[in-house]
Amino acid sequence: MPAGGGTPEPEPEPAPGIEVRGAVVDLPGAAPGPGQHAGAAPGTLRVLGPVEVRLTEPVVAVIGANGSGKSTFVRLLNGLVQPTEGSVTVHGLDTVEHTDRVRSRTGFLFTDPLVQLVMPTAGEDVELSLRRTLRDRRARRRAAEDLLAAHGLAGLAHRSIYDLSGGQRQRLALATVLATDPVLLVADEPTTLLDLDWTLQVQDLLLSLPGTGRCRQLVYTTHDLDFAARADRCLVIAGGRIVHDADGPGAVAWYRRDVLARRAARAASTNGTARPDHTDHTAGREGVR
Amino acid sequence: MNLLDHRPGTSPVHRAPLGGKYAVLLALTVVLVAWRQPLMVGIVLAGVFGLYLLARLPGEFLAPWRRGWPVLAFAGVARFVSGVFGPEPLSPLAALVPALVVVAAVFGALAAARLLVITTPGTELLDGLARFFGAFRRLGVDPEAAALAVNVMLRSIPWVGASVRAHAEALAARGLRRGPVHLMGPVLVATVGHARATGEALAARGLPAGPETAGPETAGPETAGPETAGARPEGPGPGGPGPRPGYTRGA
Numbered sequence: 001m002p003a004g005g006g007t008p009e010p011e012p013e014p015a016p017g018i019e020v021r022g023a024v025v026d027l028p029g030a031a032p033g034p035g036q037h038a039g040a041a042p043g044t045l046r047v048l049g050p051v052e053v054r055l056t057e058p059v060v061a062v063i064g065a066n067g068s069g070k071s072t073f074v075r076l077l078n079g080l081v082q083p084t085e086g087s088v089t090v091h092g093l094d095t096v097e098h099t100d101r102v103r104s105r106t107g108f109l110f111t112d113p114l115v116q117l118v119m120p121t122a123g124e125d126v127e128l129s130l131r132r133t134l135r136d137r138r139a140r141r142r143a144a145e146d147l148l149a150a151h152g153l154a155g156l157a158h159r160s161i162y163d164l165s166g167g168q169r170q171r172l173a174l175a176t177v178l179a180t181d182p183v184l185l186v187a188d189e190p191t192t193l194l195d196l197d198w199t200l201q202v203q204d205l206l207l208s209l210p211g212t213g214r215c216r217q218l219v220y221t222t223h224d225l226d227f228a229a230r231a232d233r234c235l236v237i238a239g240g241r242i243v244h245d246a247d248g249p250g251a252v253a254w255y256r257r258d259v260l261a262r263r264a265a266r267a268a269s270t271n272g273t274a275r276p277d278h279t280d281h282t283a284g285r286e287g288v289r
Numbered sequence: 290m291n292l293l294d295h296r297p298g299t300s301p302v303h304r305a306p307l308g309g310k311y312a313v314l315l316a317l318t319v320v321l322v323a324w325r326q327p328l329m330v331g332i333v334l335a336g337v338f339g340l341y342l343l344a345r346l347p348g349e350f351l352a353p354w355r356r357g358w359p360v361l362a363f364a365g366v367a368r369f370v371s372g373v374f375g376p377e378p379l380s381p382l383a384a385l386v387p388a389l390v391v392v393a394a395v396f397g398a399l400a401a402a403r404l405l406v407i408t409t410p411g412t413e414l415l416d417g418l419a420r421f422f423g424a425f426r427r428l429g430v431d432p433e434a435a436a437l438a439v440n441v442m443l444r445s446i447p448w449v450g451a452s453v454r455a456h457a458e459a460l461a462a463r464g465l466r467r468g469p470v471h472l473m474g475p476v477l478v479a480t481v482g483h484a485r486a487t488g489e490a491l492a493a494r495g496l497p498a499g500p501e502t503a504g505p506e507t508a509g510p511e512t513a514g515p516e517t518a519g520a521r522p523e524g525p526g527p528g529g530p531g532p533r534p535g536y537t538r539g540a
Contacts, residue, residue: 080493100495108493115483116490118437120294120444124411129494137416158297162447180495 123157
């Protein structure tokens with residue numbers, strides 16, 4: 001892959017992939033707790049960074065503990081969170097300089113679809129996504145019905161979003177995101193609220209997307225390690241930093257070993273005289289990368 | 290079913306143009322406010338019920354009363370008290386009449402407004418509101434954003450209701466009293482949290498959508514601007530496809 005770094009003009013096509021250069025996210029007004037880091041400015045909490053990574057694989061997973069910075073990391077990719085330092089370039093577009101354009105090419109799927117669905121009924125929500133490209137109301141309605149049918153939601157156009165099942169809601173949220181034909185699809189724990197059948201359905205659907213339509217890349221966070229193992233590349237995040245970076249199965253195996261080793265160490269220290277100490281996530285792991 | 294959900298149908302009320310519906314609603318409401326006489330309020334109420342019959346939704350007529358009777362009753366009691374203890378004290382029996390009229394008039398206006406909302410698809414409401422707010426474009430109002438704000442508000446009402454129920458259950462599960470005072474704090478916090486999450490989700494979807502926010506690869510006839518497409522009856526607007534100031538940074 002030719003290095004796309006430093007492309008001066010926003011020509012999106014020649015620079016595929018995501019480039020995160022020294023990105024740091026500091027949150028104001030929060031004191032760092034145990035195991036957390038302070039930000040550069042006084043009185044800030046470092047929730048992420050510095051992160052230096054280049055993602056060109058079609059399917060990228062992000063795993064790690066609760067509160068490790070996974071969600072912050074994926075929110076960097078569509079400008080929902082902007083880096084305090086460093087820069088994030090998505091398919092050739094800087095997320096700070098071209099926030100609107102990055103968002104119009106990036107789809108974002110949230111854990112809770114109810115947050116994401118804005119209109120009262122399923123069909124109307126899909127139509128809302130189509131407003132930008134289809135101004136004719138009847139054409140929009142037809143396109144929305146086709147899209148719903150394509151996602152196995154035919155006949156539910158007039159159903160209230162509150163009357164859909166959790167799986168249907170997440171599929172609907174996905175349909176509304178895909179209606180804009182995004183180049184990059186980001187999903188933050190997309191299967192956490194779903195039962196096994198729906199989980200597998202949504203997983204298969206998500207993983208099949210890169211390469212169809214305009215979609216070239218999928219980035220998702222998850223606590224489901226089987227799901228993470230299906231990715232081409234998997235980042236493990238702890239304490240706001242990438243602590244391991246490998247292919248899906250490799251990173252998952254490393255993460256399992258790491259968590260088990262930490263649990264064993266904690267159990268040993270509880271049996272001894274020492275009180276269970278808060279382990280520094282990044283201590284002694286700098287050599288991994 | 291929710292109080293403000295769209296009820297699909299093919300009745301004359303469903304097919305009436307949105308502007309006409311708003312005109313009728315405005316007329317009914319003005320009459321209710323201006324002539325607070327029992328006879329007039331009765332006539333308007335009968336008219337509203339007639340519209341529900343015409344929309345083939347007669348069972349829905351009393352729904353605002355079933356859901357909102359405490360508020361209506363409060364308005365009635367307030368009017369009754371101010372009648373009895375007001376500057377021109379009435380006998381309790383005489384004060385009952387204006388109190389009942391207030392309750393009936395507010396109910397009539399609510400029922401009429403609700404009929405408009407439930408017989409109009411949300412997207413049509415959105416389009417209509419955007420057209421309406423377009424008149425205020427010169428005052429710096431972004432019509433799409435304003436229309437979207439109203440829609441988000443409408444759809445958030447059931448969410449707040451669900452949140453109240455969930456918090457009441459959570460309090461009951463811990464053996465605490467579920468009075469409205471105990472609920473107010475947590476529900477308020479949850480609502481603010483939901484609002485923030487909704488705002489984030491809207492931003493992630495690139496909404497409110499302006500034509501100038503579209504990426505370069507969609508450049509084509511569809512990015513010619515909303516005002517030039519055939520679906521907009523008012524034709525090319527003077528403030529149409531031009532970029533909004535401050536919205537296209539670095540472009």
